[in-house]
Every structure is written in C-alpha cells, then in structure tokens.
Amino acid sequence: MAEDALDMTTLPNDRTLTYDGLNAKAGGRVLVIACGALAREILAVLRLNGLNHVDLQCLPAILHNHPDRIVPALRDAVEAAEGRYRRIFIGYGDCGTGGGLERAAAEMGVEMLPGAHCYAFFEGVEAFAARAEDEFTAFYLTDFLARQFDAFVWEPLGLDRHPELRDAYFGHYEKLVYQAQTDDPDLTEKAEEAAARLGLIFERRQTGYGDLERTLLRFAGDGQA
Amino acid sequence: MSDDQDDDIILSELEDEELVLQMHDDLYDGLKEEIEEGVNILLERGWEPYEVLTEALVGGMTIVGRDFRDGILFVPEVLLAANAMKAGMAILKPLLVETGAPRMGKMVIGTVKGDIHDIGKNLVSMMMEGAGFEVVDLGINNAVESYLEALKSEEADILGMSALLTTTMPYMKVVIDTMKAEGIRDDYIILVGGAPLNEEFGKAIGADAYCRDAAVAVETAKEFIARKHNQLAAG
Structure with a gap:
C-alpha cells in the first residue's frame, strides 16, 4: 500500500x-x-x-x-x-x-x-432512491470512474478485445449519468466519450x-x- | 485452450469422438462458426439432434461453467462461449421439436422489476433448454403480475427469478408473498439467483433454492422435478 x-x-x-x-x-x-x-x-x-x-x-x-x-x-x-x-x-x-x-x-x-454504491451517496441516498424507480436504465460514472473508465468498465468486460459484446452488457441501458463531484471540463469530456462508446445518451449531473x-x-x- | 494448431484442423476429417472434443475446445474459445460447422457435420453423420446438444454443446458449456466457477474464465469468455452455443442450438431447436427429446419440465424465468440485468438469466435459460426444459423467458423488469400470468397461462413447473442489484432483489419476496396470498406458492418450484444473493437470502424469502450459477440451476431444477414426480407417483 x-x-x-x-x-x-x-x-x-x-x-x-x-x-x-x-x-x-x-x-x-x-x-x-x-x-x-x-x-x-x-x-x-x-x-x-x-x-x-x-x-x-x-x-x-x-x-x-x-x-x-x-x-x-x-x-x-x-x-x-x-x-x-x-x-x-x-x-x-x-x-x-x-x-x-x-x-x-x-x-x-x-x-x-x-x-448501495458511491453513486447513491454522492447523489444523496434518499434522492437516489426516489429517482431509482424511473432511472433503472441509467449507468453511472463518478469522477473517479470517468477517469478510470477503461480499467473499471471497458477492459474488465472484455470490450477492448470483443466490442461485439457491448449490447450483451448495455443493450437494456438507455443513458449514462455522469455524477460530477467537481467541475472539470476534461472529465466531462471523458464521461461523454464513455457514453458514446457504450452507445448511451449522456447526462451530466453535478452532485458534489x-x-x-x-x-x-x-x-x-x-x-x- | 486456444492453440495455433487449431487453424490447421479440418473438422470434417475428425472422427466423431475427436470432433466432439474439438467442439468443446471451440465452444471454450467462443468460436461460433466452428460450432455451427461441427453441429452440421454430426447431424450429417446421423447423430440425433438431442445427442449433439447434450454431448457436444452442453458437454462443452459445462466445462466453461466449471472454469468460470473456478475463476479460470471470466464473464466475457463465458458470453462468447454462450453465443457460440446459442448458434449451435439455433440449428438444433427445430430438429429437436421434430424428432422429440426428453421433456424435463417447463420454466418461466425473468429478471425482477426495476432490474435490467439479464446476462445470468440468459445463461440459465440456455442451459435449462440444453438440459431438456422448456423455457419461457419473460425478459427484464418483470412485475409480479407478469410472473403470475405466465406461470398460469404456460402451466409451468418452475419459476426462476433473477436480480443483480441489492435494491431489486427484495422484489423476489414480493412475488413469493403474492403467490402465498393467492394460495399457489406450493404449485411451483421457485429458484432464485443473481450476484448479490446467497443461500440465506433464498431461504429467508421463501424460495425453494438459491442457485449460484447456471449449472447449479439445472441440477437443482432436475432434483426438484424428480422429487415432484416421485411425490406424484407415491400419492
């Protein structure tokens, strides 16, 4: 460590x-x-x-x-x-x-x-739960996950080697919600790019x-x- | 199991036994076209569709499942293998209907309300079909009414429910409690599965069994169906 x-x-x-x-x-x-x-x-x-x-x-x-x-x-x-x-x-x-x-x-x-996850407490557990019923087709990224999208999502799911599997994983998702802890245009761009790679609509949400x-x-x- | 020598192998020149082993390797490596070719060769050689299914496909997928359980293979490889098996099954399915195959029972399966994850459920569906069960797949995001309607209209033996989220898995209890309230709980075998579940949860919500993977689901379903038949025979 x-x-x-x-x-x-x-x-x-x-x-x-x-x-x-x-x-x-x-x-x-x-x-x-x-x-x-x-x-x-x-x-x-x-x-x-x-x-x-x-x-x-x-x-x-x-x-x-x-x-x-x-x-x-x-x-x-x-x-x-x-x-x-x-x-x-x-x-x-x-x-x-x-x-x-x-x-x-x-x-x-x-x-x-x-x-349940960091994306629940960043948004506020109660607010997240209230929204969950209407937003279960959303995939979430935080600042860390936007920076580490390849290491945590793309590569472990084998999409670097087999992009054809994308829809098996994400076919039922509709949008990617980027929960921004900070206001960093570079990270927003990375998150938007991740949404495009997954074929999802992009939404940015400032959570702090x-x-x-x-x-x-x-x-x-x-x-x- | 990948091997450079695979490029030189001509499937049609292999003896039956070698071909089946090669198909296990090809399934392991997720080689869809090779699996389709192998299935067609075995059929041309006069194999019964059910034999091709169980020996070449289910046999190969069992190895994949075992290595997944042991941490040798991961989800992407399992998905590729499943896609290859699905391609083989697509050839066999109409023939199985024509020629007849042992009927184990009927399962209604679906991911619970609020949950869109279906990779595990799809694997269970495929392996159950491979084991001779008829499967009615309700897809994702199923409300209790959807399960209950399908169980009745399909005259199913088994209900399978899947959830990936800790927030959605409690919905399984809603379904089971509704079945109890309607007095139909004991008419069905209820199997549950999904990454955050465990045996304790399965018991707590009143399911018959928690199945940690597709192979366990198949074995558990077979056991419960056999028990049901024994009870009927005794009764």
Whole structure:
C-alpha cells in the first residue's frame, strides 16, 4: 500500500489507488478506511473542513470488480488498525456485498457509509432512491470512474478485445449519468466519450460530495469530542 | 485452450469422438462458426439432434461453467462461449421439436422489476433448454403480475427469478408473498439467483433454492422435478 502524507498535492495517481491503495498517516485520532475510488474526494472533504485529526487509509479500488474480496480485506484492515485509533469509519457503501459489509461493520462495531454504491451517496441516498424507480436504465460514472473508465468498465468486460459484446452488457441501458463531484471540463469530456462508446445518451449531473461529506463531517465531528 | 494448431484442423476429417472434443475446445474459445460447422457435420453423420446438444454443446458449456466457477474464465469468455452455443442450438431447436427429446419440465424465468440485468438469466435459460426444459423467458423488469400470468397461462413447473442489484432483489419476496396470498406458492418450484444473493437470502424469502450459477440451476431444477414426480407417483 502506498504511504503518503495527508495532502492532495502528493496523492498517488489513480493507477496506484486502483491497484495498491493508499496509507495516509497524519497521526490522527480517528481513521477512515475507504475505497481507493474515494481517496481524492475524502481528502478534499477533510481538507476543506480542516479535519486534520482524521487519517485516511484506502484499499485498492479494483476490489470493486470482485465484491467478495471487499469484506475480508476490510476486516483485515480494521483488525490491523484497532488499538491505534479512537474510532474507525468504513468509507464504503454496500458495494455489491449483498449486505455482507453492513453485517461485518456491525460485528466490528464500526460505522460505514449509507447506500448501495458511491453513486447513491454522492447523489444523496434518499434522492437516489426516489429517482431509482424511473432511472433503472441509467449507468453511472463518478469522477473517479470517468477517469478510470477503461480499467473499471471497458477492459474488465472484455470490450477492448470483443466490442461485439457491448449490447450483451448495455443493450437494456438507455443513458449514462455522469455524477460530477467537481467541475472539470476534461472529465466531462471523458464521461461523454464513455457514453458514446457504450452507445448511451449522456447526462451530466453535478452532485458534489453529497452524503459522503455529510457523513464524514458527522463522524469526524464526533471523533473530535 | 486456444492453440495455433487449431487453424490447421479440418473438422470434417475428425472422427466423431475427436470432433466432439474439438467442439468443446471451440465452444471454450467462443468460436461460433466452428460450432455451427461441427453441429452440421454430426447431424450429417446421423447423430440425433438431442445427442449433439447434450454431448457436444452442453458437454462443452459445462466445462466453461466449471472454469468460470473456478475463476479460470471470466464473464466475457463465458458470453462468447454462450453465443457460440446459442448458434449451435439455433440449428438444433427445430430438429429437436421434430424428432422429440426428453421433456424435463417447463420454466418461466425473468429478471425482477426495476432490474435490467439479464446476462445470468440468459445463461440459465440456455442451459435449462440444453438440459431438456422448456423455457419461457419473460425478459427484464418483470412485475409480479407478469410472473403470475405466465406461470398460469404456460402451466409451468418452475419459476426462476433473477436480480443483480441489492435494491431489486427484495422484489423476489414480493412475488413469493403474492403467490402465498393467492394460495399457489406450493404449485411451483421457485429458484432464485443473481450476484448479490446467497443461500440465506433464498431461504429467508421463501424460495425453494438459491442457485449460484447456471449449472447449479439445472441440477437443482432436475432434483426438484424428480422429487415432484416421485411425490406424484407415491400419492
């Protein structure tokens, strides 16, 4: 796992966050153990809110392509960190674990993010759920996924080698919703290009950090007490 | 299983046994045209369509399924193999109707309401057909009414429900609870599947079984149908 200071300027690149993760130590009293796909966003929230007492450790984001590996990896990480922090928070939603992560978090006595996936809590879990019934033909990208579209979508689905399989995967989807955490024209362009490659209508939705920020602030605030 | 030597192999020159093994390799490699050619050769040699289906196609797809389960093959390869098998089945289907094949039972299958994912469901449909089941595929985004209507009108034995999302899988319970309320739950074998499901969930919602992949679905369906026949015989 890459060691790093708690600083956006020295944040490892996406490739490292995807395959190695991050271990950002700042001698904090509380720890967030999160998905590598959320590293930038969590660090941004911590920095913007002056939450210097929070350390961040990220597991490789690519674990998402094998959800069965997420819970064991998190258990190991929590176990290894216990005793060194006053409180530990898990920066994952359900993330395809079928409730497994929620059960593990309850057993370990740690909190976690709400919602099924990052695209639920970025948009706001309640708002996302309210929209879900009408929007189940949407495929979502976040900032991280827009940058890492090839590594997380195109290549694992074999579309680089077999583009003819595209409709087997995406034939029932209608649009690609890019949930923008930041306002970055380059990322918007990348997301739009991804939509075109998948044959989907493109929609950009500015979400900011949504429930990720709200939940982190509550957790980090409690940790200061 | 890909091999450069494959380019030199002329399927029509292979003995039956070698040809079937070669077809297993070709299926594994997702070679649709080779599978079509192999099916036609075996038929020309007088093989029964059902024999071609079970020995060459289902046999080959079983290897693919096993290697998928063991993490040797991944979804793209399985999809390519399935496309090849589907092409072979397209040749065989009309012949199977003409010549007759063992009828195992009838299944109504569909992805639940709010869910558009159908890769797993399509694999189950194909493998169930390959095993001699008649399959009525309702497609994606099925409301409870759609399942119930099809079960009745098709006089099905089995209901198969699939979901990929943690947010949509609870809908399976809505379907089963409605069947209970209408007093028809025990008239059908209910099998459920999908990536976020597990055995515990299957039990909790009142399904007969959770099937983790297409091969397990086929085996489970066969077991339940055999049990049903035994019960009828005993009754």
